[in-house]
Amino acid sequence: MSRRTTITDAAIATLASDGMRGLTHRAVDHAAGLPEGSTSYYFRSRLALLEATVQRLVELDETEVPILPTPDLDSFAAAIAQLLHTWVTRDRQRQLARYELTLEATRRPELRQVLVRSGEKVRAALASLLAAVGVPSPDAKAHHLAALLDGLVFDQVAGAGDRTLSLPQLTMVIRAVTAAMVEVPA
Numbered sequence: 001m002s003r004r005t006t007i008t009d010a011a012i013a014t015l016a017s018d019g020m021r022g023l024t025h026r027a028v029d030h031a032a033g034l035p036e037g038s039t040s041y042y043f044r045s046r047l048a049l050l051e052a053t054v055q056r057l058v059e060l061d062e063t064e065v066p067i068l069p070t071p072d073l074d075s076f077a078a079a080i081a082q083l084l085h086t087w088v089t090r091d092r093q094r095q096l097a098r099y100e101l102t103l104e105a106t107r108r109p110e111l112r113q114v115l116v117r118s119g120e121k122v123r124a125a126l127a128s129l130l131a132a133v134g135v136p137s138p139d140a141k142a143h144h145l146a147a148l149l150d151g152l153v154f155d156q157v158a159g160a161g162d163r164t165l166s167l168p169q170l171t172m173v174i175r176a177v178t179a180a181m182v183e184v185p186a
Contacts, residue, residue, distance in 0.1 A: 006032050007039050008056035011049060015100045016093035023100075025049065050101065051114050057098055058118035062125065073182070076133045077175035084149060084174075085167045088156040095157045122146065135181045148177060 001009075010032035014023050025039040028049070032038070043049040064083055087095050105112040127142035135141055152173070156164060165173070 003034075003038070004042055004052065005056065006034070007042055007049075008053050010034075011039075011053040012056065012094055012097040015053070015097035020100050020104050023049070047108070047110060050104065050108075050111050053097070054101055054111065054114045054118060057094065057101070058121060060094065061118075061122050071133075073133050073175060073178055076129060077171050077178055080149070080174045081167055081170035084153055084156075084170055087153055088164070092157055095153055099154065099158060119146070130178075130181070133178070133182075135178065141181045145177065145181070149174075 007028060010028045011023060014027050014031045018027065023046075025043070025046075026036060028039040029036050039049065043052055101111070102115065105115045123139075123142045123146050126146055127138040130138035130142055130145065152165070152170070
């Protein structure tokens with residue numbers, strides 16, 4: 001693993017545990033187990049660290065989304081549900097960091113641009129998967145599905161609800177939404 005990856009992974013962990021206010025170069029050095037000054041050597045400004053952290057989140061997403069098996073709607077729903085279940089359980093920290101960065105991007109246009117570009121990549125991958133299972137107008141519907149999936153993840157990770165959707169429940173919800181997309185034009 002490269003030093004930059006070590007640092008951005010530590011930044012993700014720091015964002016998840018301490019929020020945006022807790023994200024400092026020194027805190028990331030400590031979380032990564034690196035000598036003081038290491039993070040600022042690689043990422044001179046806070047913005048550079050934030051941008052690199054967003055890019056790392058995208059890199060992690062891009063390794064997961066395109067490899068999903070999607071020969072039919074049932075396989076698609078099961079694969080997406082498994083991915084979301086992983087995100088809200090094993091990768092919960094990553095999602096917390098993502099939401100911290102998303103909120104920060106509402107106040108920092110330069111970070112917002114990075115986030116928008118990365119979101120476009122994920123939506124394009126999702127559109128390809130939707131096209132593979134026969135969803136008409138997959139580009140438009142990928143945007144809607146991404147928003148729905150993001151809402152499901154947010155509710156499970158940070159929402160006010162007190163129940164956790166099981167893997168079968170997630171599969172059922174995603175299957176129903178995707179089936180409706182096949183039947184309803186964009």
